[in-house]
Amino acid sequence: MxxxxxxxxxxxxxxxxxxxALLAAYKAWSGNESATAAGLYSFxxxxxxxxxxxxxxxxxxxxxxxxxxxxxIN
Numbered sequence: 001m002x003x004x005x006x007x008x009x010x011x012x013x014x015x016x017x018x019x020x021a022l023l024a025a026y027k028a029w030s031g032n033e034s035a036t037a038a039g040l041y042s043f044x045x046x047x048x049x050x051x052x053x054x055x056x057x058x059x060x061x062x063x064x065x066x067x068x069x070x071x072x073i074n
Contacts, residue, residue: 014044014060016073022058029054 016022019037026043027035043051059074 014055014071014073018073022073025058026054029057 019040023035023037023040026040027033032039043054055073060071061074062069062071064070
C-alpha cells in the first residue's frame with residue numbers, strides 16, 4: 001500500500017522483519033493468546049481504528065529511500 005502524506009512523498013505501509021515479536025505484541029495488545037500469524041496478517045492488512053490503535057503501541061521508524069519513506073516496526 002502506498003500512502004501520500006501532505007508533502008507528496010510516497011510512504012510505504014508498515015513492515016517488520018520480526019514476525020514472532022510482532023505476533024507477541026499483538027497477542028498482548030489484543031488479550032488473545034491464541035491469535036495466529038494468519039489472524040495478525042488479516043488484522044494488519046485491513047485498515048481500521050483498531051489497527052491504528054495497535055500501531056500506536058509499537059515503535060515505528062521511518063527512513064527516506066529515494067522518493068519513498070519506508071516505515072518499519074521495530
